[in-house]
Amino acid sequence: MSLLTVGSVAFDAIETPFGKTDKIVGGAATYIALSASYFTQKNRMVAVVGGDFPQAMIETFHNHNINTEGLEIVKEGKTFFWSGRYHADMNSRDTLDTQLNVFEHFDPTIPESYQDTHYLMLGNMIPALQAKTLSLLTNRPKFVMLDTMNLWIDIALDDLKDIISKVDCVTINDEEARMLTGEYSLRKAARKVMEMGPSTLIIKKGEHGALLFKDDRIFFCPALPLEDVFDPTGAGDTFAGGFIGYLAKTDDLSFENMKRAIIYGSAMASFCVEKFGTERILNLTETEIDNRVMEFVQLASFEIN
Amino acid sequence: MSLLTVGSVAFDAIETPFGKTDKIVGGAATYIALSASYFTQKNRMVAVVGGDFPQAMIETFHNHNINTEGLEIVKEGKTFFWSGRYHADMNSRDTLDTQLNVFEHFDPTIPESYQDTHYLMLGNMIPALQAKTLSLLTNRPKFVMLDTMNLWIDIALDDLKDIISKVDCVTINDEEARMLTGEYSLRKAARKVMEMGPSTLIIKKGEHGALLFKDDRIFFCPALPLEDVFDPTGAGDTFAGGFIGYLAKTDDLSFENMKRAIIYGSAMASFCVEKFGTERILNLTETEIDNRVMEFVQLASFEIN
Numbered sequence: 205m206s207l208l209t210v211g212s213v214a215f216d217a218i219e220t221p222f223g224k225t226d227k228i229v230g231g232a233a234t235y236i237a238l239s240a241s242y243f244t245q246k247n248r249m250v251a252v253v254g255g256d257f258p259q260a261m262i263e264t265f266h267n268h269n270i271n272t273e274g275l276e277i278v279k280e281g282k283t284f285f286w287s288g289r290y291h292a293d294m295n296s297r298d299t300l301d302t303q304l305n306v307f308e309h310f311d312p313t314i315p316e317s318y319q320d321t322h323y324l325m326l327g328n329m330i331p332a333l334q335a336k337t338l339s340l341l342t343n344r345p346k347f348v349m350l351d352t353m354n355l356w357i358d359i360a361l362d363d364l365k366d367i368i369s370k371v372d373c374v375t376i377n378d379e380e381a382r383m384l385t386g387e388y389s390l391r392k393a394a395r396k397v398m399e400m401g402p403s404t405l406i407i408k409k410g411e412h413g414a415l416l417f418k419d420d421r422i423f424f425c426p427a428l429p430l431e432d433v434f435d436p437t438g439a440g441d442t443f444a445g446g447f448i449g450y451l452a453k454t455d456d457l458s459f460e461n462m463k464r465a466i467i468y469g470s471a472m473a474s475f476c477v478e479k480f481g482t483e484r485i486l487n488l489t490e491t492e493i494d495n496r497v498m499e500f501v502q503l504a505s506f507e508i509n
Numbered sequence: 510m511s512l513l514t515v516g517s518v519a520f521d522a523i524e525t526p527f528g529k530t531d532k533i534v535g536g537a538a539t540y541i542a543l544s545a546s547y548f549t550q551k552n553r554m555v556a557v558v559g560g561d562f563p564q565a566m567i568e569t570f571h572n573h574n575i576n577t578e579g580l581e582i583v584k585e586g587k588t589f590f591w592s593g594r595y596h597a598d599m600n601s602r603d604t605l606d607t608q609l610n611v612f613e614h615f616d617p618t619i620p621e622s623y624q625d626t627h628y629l630m631l632g633n634m635i636p637a638l639q640a641k642t643l644s645l646l647t648n649r650p651k652f653v654m655l656d657t658m659n660l661w662i663d664i665a666l667d668d669l670k671d672i673i674s675k676v677d678c679v680t681i682n683d684e685e686a687r688m689l690t691g692e693y694s695l696r697k698a699a700r701k702v703m704e705m706g707p708s709t710l711i712i713k714k715g716e717h718g719a720l721l722f723k724d725d726r727i728f729f730c731p732a733l734p735l736e737d738v739f740d741p742t743g744a745g746d747t748f749a750g751g752f753i754g755y756l757a758k759t760d761d762l763s764f765e766n767m768k769r770a771i772i773y774g775s776a777m778a779s780f781c782v783e784k785f786g787t788e789r790i791l792n793l794t795e796t797e798i799d800n801r802v803m804e805f806v807q808l809a810s811f812e813i814n
Contacts, residue, residue, distance in 0.1 A: 293693060388598060391734045412717035415734060424731040424808045429696045429720060463811040497813055503729045504809055506768035508802055 206246040207452040208318055208345070209237045209445070210337045211327020212307055213251040213275065217287040218480060220294065220435050228481040229261045231284065232327035232351065235441035238485050239472045240325075240449025241268035242493060248318050250274035250337065252310045254281040264486065273315045281306035294433045295410060314340040323452040325444065326350040326371065331363035338370060347457060349373040349448050350402075351440070357383050369401035375444050377408045390415060391422075404462065406447070408440055416466050418459045425466045426504050428474045428496075435480045439473045442485060446472030471496040511551040512757040513623055513650070514542045514750070515642045516632020517612055518556040518580065522592040523785060525599070525740050533786040534566045536589065537632035537656065540746035543790050544777045545630070545754025546573035547798060553623050555579035555642065557615045559586040569791065578620045586611035599738045600715060619645045628757040630749065631655040631676065636668035643675060652762060654678040654753050655707075656745070662688050674706035680749050682713045695720060696727075711752070711771065713745055721771050723764045730771045731809050733779045733801075740785045744778045747790060751777030776801040 214231035218224065233251045241247050247270040257277065265272050284307035287300040312333055324345040326334040334350060348371040356364045357380060364384075368374055374397060382388055385396035390407055394417045397405050405417040411433070416423040447462075447469035454461055471493060478484045519536035523529065538556045546552050552575040562582065570577050589612035592605040617638055629650040631639040639655060653676040661669045662685060669689075673679055679702060687693055690701035695712055699722045702710050710722040716738070721728040752767075752774035759766055776798060783789045 389734075389736055389738075391736050409717065412714065413729075413731075422734060422808055423811065424718075424734075425811075426718075426729040426731065429694075429727060429729075431694055431696050433694075460812070464813060467811060467813065501813055503727055504811070506728065506730075506772060506809070507765070508769060508772065508806060 205244065205322040205452045205455045206248065206320060207240055207244050207323040207325065207448060208248040208250065208321040209233045209240065209325045209327060210250040210312055211236065211329055212284055213253050214284040214286055216437060216481060218435055218437050219289040221290070221292055222434050225480050227285070229258070230438060230481055232441045234482060235438035235476070236325055236327055236445035237265065237270045238268055238482055239442040239445030240452065241270055242488060243446070243449035243468070244452040245269045247271060248274055248321065250312050250314065252276040252278060252306050254283040254306045255279040257283045274318055278306045290436065294436055312337045312340065319343065322346045323448055324348045325448050327441065328353050331356050331360050331367045335363065335367040335370065347372050347451060349375065349444065351375050351444055352380070354380050354383055365400060371402050373404035373406065374402045375406040375408060377410065381407050406466065408443065414466060414470065416462060418462060421459050423463045423466065425470050426500065427470060428499055428503065430474065430477065433477045436477050437481060439476050442476040443469040443473035467497055467500050471500060510549065510627040510757045510760045511553065511625060512545055512549050512628040512630065512753060513553040513555065513626040514538045514545065514630045514632060515555040515617055516541065516634055517589055518558050519589040519591055521742060521786060523740055523742050524594040526595070526597055527739050530785050532590070535743060535786055537746045539787060540743035540781070541630055541632055541750035542570065542575045543573055543787055544747040544750030545757065546575055547777070547793060548751070548754035548773070549757040550574045552576060553579055553626065555617050555619060557581040557583060557611050559588040559611045560584040562588045579623055583611045595741065599741055617642045617645065624648065627651045628753055629653045630753050632746065633658050636661050636665050636672045640668065640672040640675065652677050652756060654680065654749065656680050656749055657685070659685050659688055670705060676707050678709035678711065679707045680711040680713060682715065686712050709767065713748065719771060719775065721767060723767060726764050728768045728771065730775050731805065732775060733804055733808065735779065735782065738782045741782050742786060744781050747781040748774040748778035772802060772805050776805060
């Protein structure tokens, strides 16, 4: 099935205790689409970049079967730039610089050829733009998933609640779930988010795994304990991309299949953090992914007599 | 198989956002032995209390098949007392008062009838006393497990490393594992702890579950997402008691059986936090425990095609 990803395509400059990068290509839509491309062949992208965006990366997208007809290039503009520094524990970071550039005036449009989109991933961005993107699709996609962040809970709560009410699945982290609902218990928080509309909710807990809620069922997906986390940038987006990519590939929205999808998403995220930026998720093989998934099986399986 | 638990038996006064208690019976050995008593019938306890300790609680121990021949009663002394207040997130707490009382001069002795002990649980206390207890058992038990805390890493590191080198299994939380080894990565920290001696290590992550390391294998045990955590006091000890109690019952130290044991331990801990102190783990039925374990099965099981 076809998958459309909407969100930021950006330059990142990253510092971790292990080193630092110059400007490298990042952004939510980049990680989501690359990750999903390992599962579904019909990938589309709606995003905006400046004239400074490297043609080589656009070719990389094409090599991953990501159609870029919806990638607007503002020749006279500059690409969204973010710079950050991770703390020693890798769980928190300081933003050193944010230059929205062409992303500030991003106004998503949907190429006619994207109108038959079956799966839609609304990457983290201004909630009103997420809503606009959905409204531009004449036929509502079969499955719409949304990612967001604490900033929008702070400054655009009504718009956020509006788009949440229109999607099938929300993915947020534990702190955001608590912020959005005022509930510390994730089980209570999940219920409140789902009362806003979505039938599926993923609460990401970083190194502690993720919880999948669908209707009244819960699945706990562990995170692989890694020797080192080299760079967490993009891990959440890579996770979401693996999840929705697997769903688009299998076109099966049952709870059992969503469990598999979240394991694949976690496996993809576990690769992402092993190197800077997108480096590790640019050239994965099917065997590598299958082997990583088997590590999750071994990590989590047990039998009660 | 017989299980001997050594550690504190105490009075606790607890405040949580849900309420507060007067002095109630707590202490590591109390929680461990009560939890284990649901699995193994031959429970023994080495601990010390004062003349103020209620006879009714000793009868409760007996009703749970906990032999108290090793529970020393210092008639003229007072029982160890701890008082604490939990913060709103339940993950951190302030100690309001600690009165060691008779525990300050605790000098463990082993009744002759305990010398055939097969499983030994060294509850959290001064490492030198843990070592002394082990040395007093003429026949080394088949399986020796140790719990400890950050305080001993700070003030008795050499003694702690000495006893760690002599046990089969250590259980500590994630922060303590990092403190003890200087490694942030839990996988690296685990390797360093196991290089000190034990072939099995459990790293507890509270609401995020626990990791079981045995030789070169890893198992991730989830924590049940609960509606509310009413009182976390004793959860770690209840977890340890369920784990070693299940091992003592089954007398099977294979990795597969340890996985089951840690699931049972987590199930017991999930009961413990539902009410104040030991209240919830005093009157559990086998059916309640089995049903709770089935919740873990549902929470964690998935199938890759």
